[in-house]
Amino acid sequence: MLKMDLAKTLEILPRSIWVFLCNSGSCNGCDIEVVATLTPRYDIERFGMKLVGSPRHADALLVTGPVTKYMTERLKHIYDQMPDPKVVIVVGNCGCSGDVFYKSYSLDGPVDQVLPVDVYVHGCPPRPEAIIEGVAKAVLKLEALRESLDSKEADVADVAQS
Amino acid sequence: MMLGTVQSGFGYWNVYAWIVFFALAAVLVFYFRSAGRSDYKVGTYQDEIFYGGNPVPKDGDEIAVPASSAYWGFTEALSPFYKLLLSLHTGIASDYVGYLVVTTALISALIVL
Ligand code: SF4
Numbered sequence: 001m002l003k004m005d006l007a008k009t010l011e012i013l014p015r016s017i018w019v020f021l022c023n024s025g026s027c028n029g030c031d032i033e034v035v036a037t038l039t040p041r042y043d044i045e046r047f048g049m050k051l052v053g054s055p056r057h058a059d060a061l062l063v064t065g066p067v068t069k070y071m072t073e074r075l076k077h078i079y080d081q082m083p084d085p086k087v088v089i090v091v092g093n094c095g096c097s098g099d100v101f102y103k104s105y106s107l108d109g110p111v112d113q114v115l116p117v118d119v120y121v122h123g124c125p126p127r128p129e130a131i132i133e134g135v136a137k138a139v140l141k142l143e144a145l146r147e148s149l150d151s152k153e154a155d156v157a158d159v160a161q162s
Numbered sequence: 163m164m165l166g167t168v169q170s171g172f173g174y175w176n177v178y179a180w181i182v183f184f185a186l187a188a189v190l191v192f193y194f195r196s197a198g199r200s201d202y203k204v205g206t207y208q209d210e211i212f213y214g215g216n217p218v219p220k221d222g223d224e225i226a227v228p229a230s231s232a233y234w235g236f237t238e239a240l241s242p243f244y245k246l247l248l249s250l251h252t253g254i255a256s257d258y259v260g261y262l263v264v265t266t267a268l269i270s271a272l273i274v275l
Contacts (some may be wrong), residue, residue, distance in 0.1 A: 056208070074215030077215045078212075078216075080208070081215075084202075133264055
């Protein structure tokens with residue numbers, strides 16, 4: 001007989017983080033590594049991480065690239081479209097620091113000049129293992145955010161009742 | 163019989179079984195729907211259609227791509243041929259009669275020779 005512990009299952013489910021990938025001007029190297037984490041060798045989908053096609057379905061925004069001027073407004077818009085709680089993961093040296101492009105005339109980045117960043121993953125491009133570690137950190141951060149959001153909601157409900 | 167059981171040879175179809183199945187599916191759908199979070203902020207970007215991070219166009223026609231665009235390369239490549247055909251279609255009856263006479267004469271000549 002298949003025994004299912006419902007409470008445990010419900011506790012695990014939110015850990016399946018859904019990610020929206022935004023290329024803010026990357027050379028595509030980082031994006032290829034992100035896709036590599038989904039391939040059978042690393043297969044991060046077995047832990048529940050999934051790339052989704054709309055930020056409105058996403059828990060995390062994964063940004064690659066150093067944020068070109070053209071992408072600034074779009075990146076902010078995409079971030080604003082995500083439901084709370086949300087985290088931002090930056091993948092690649094470009095997004096973390098601007099890397100060799102940091103003085104470029106066409107950049108508004110790095111990413112933390114535009115959005116509040118939660119997790120930095122360094123490397124040019126970072127290996128899939130590093131990306132997986134970054135995602136694991138993002139899950140922890142997301143859990144903490146979700147708890148604080150839930151407790152805030154409970155407070156609001158208490159105030160409304162009293 | 164509308165309300166009876168229909169045997170298809172592969173299985174059966176019964177209106178009562180269908181209604182029971184539909185009701186079960188509806189209950190499941192409403193359960194999953196009610197289990198979702200409803201705390202997104204209405205009236206903000208969180209509530210807006212995702213359009214690649216760009217503002218959503220007010221008028222859908224602005225961004226509509228007509229189906230004829232799919233044939234653009236085809237019609238462009240064959241445009242000299244189409245231009246010739248269009249110039250032949252003058253809409254003047256005497257032109258068409260002329261084409262008929264010339265074509266009949268050519269075919270007759272081929273048959274006779
Ligand atoms: S960090 Fe390296 S691989 Fe990633 S976008 Fe920048 S240059 Fe490309």
